[in-house]
Amino acid sequence: MTPSGIPSVDTPALLIDLDIVRRNLQQMQKNADNFGVALRPHIKTHKIPELAHLQMRLGAAGITVAKVSEAEVMAQGGLKDIFIANQVVSENKLNRLADLKKKVDISVGLDSPVAAEKLSAIFAASGLTMEYLIEINSGLNRCGVLPGRDAVELYRAIHALPAxxxxxxxxxAGQVYGAGSLAEVMEISRHESKIMFETAEALEEAGTLVQIISIGSTPTMKVWQGYEGINEIRPGNYIFHDAIQLSLGVATLEECALSIVASVISRPARERAVIDGGSKAFSSDRGAHGKEMSSGFGIVLGKKATLVRLSEEHGIISLDPDEHLEIGDRVRIIPNHACAAVNLFDRAYGISNGEIVEEFNIAARGKSQ
Ligand SMILES: Cc1ncc(COP(=O)(O)O)c(C=O)c1O
Structure with a gap:
């Protein structure tokens, strides 16, 4: 440890406060248990099989991933129940999905007859059956069919396909990241549940059983009050939180588990310091899906300072001219977007009471295929 209480690792380095992680995981699990729903955390935030296992030990029902390659890493790491909350359409990926299906319990999203036909053809040829969930667009306007009638039409078009x-x-409901107030976060959270409940009702009226009604982002789940019919939640970021969650008002600084430690390499002016981490450490993320961060590229802990500008290997900090920050000093910074920052590091240091207690290989970083 250095005198400032920052572990003496070479910089820039990624730190995970494991005491905070455990509290964050326990809190979300408690919420899920209180509302009687399954928690299937998205591992896109931490990308570390050991942390997925911790989530499972604390009560998660399975995990969520975005990519086949993430699923492969997690299956290799011993995770057994995986939902790919995304569209998988290339032949190469569908064949890998079929291989995974032989080893673990896996399901996937669908939002079109085209993707369903491709999936059906490859699974039928392999003699396997694939379980799927229809993706609903609850306002993010990314993938997904519209709730209600369009979801029923898609179900009718694909349900008889073999395998x-x-x-x-x-x-x-990722549009929540553009919310301007906590009241708006709550409104989007209610809307996310409501349209899913109504869509499930429409599907059941059309004669099918809807076994899983799955929702979730961290902001909408942090304010969630439960909702009839919803039986699964999939937050991801809640394990660490970040400056974006703080700006939305759904997390506190004490709940932020992920930080980047960087060293001051230059103090060219009293109101400017330069650190050894830039966009290759923090990412250039100014706020997911909409809301621009006013606080720069992260929160500099314990200093009157703002990380105002990044080039690849340099971070430019604007600071109070009287702030003590000299060449060689180290700073800890909560990144804007934890998921994007984790993706930039090979390893993370787990700390407890300010001491390094564990080192993690970020096995699913860079897994975008
Ligand atoms: C489909 C899907 N589900 C769940 C999540 C988790 O949301 P959050 O990162 O807000 O916790 C994401 C995040 O991008 C997502 O894309």
């Missing part, structure tokens, strides 16, 4: 089994519906 596929309908399991349920899922959505991610």
């Amino acid at each position: 596929l089994r309908f399991k349920g519906i899922f959505t991610h």
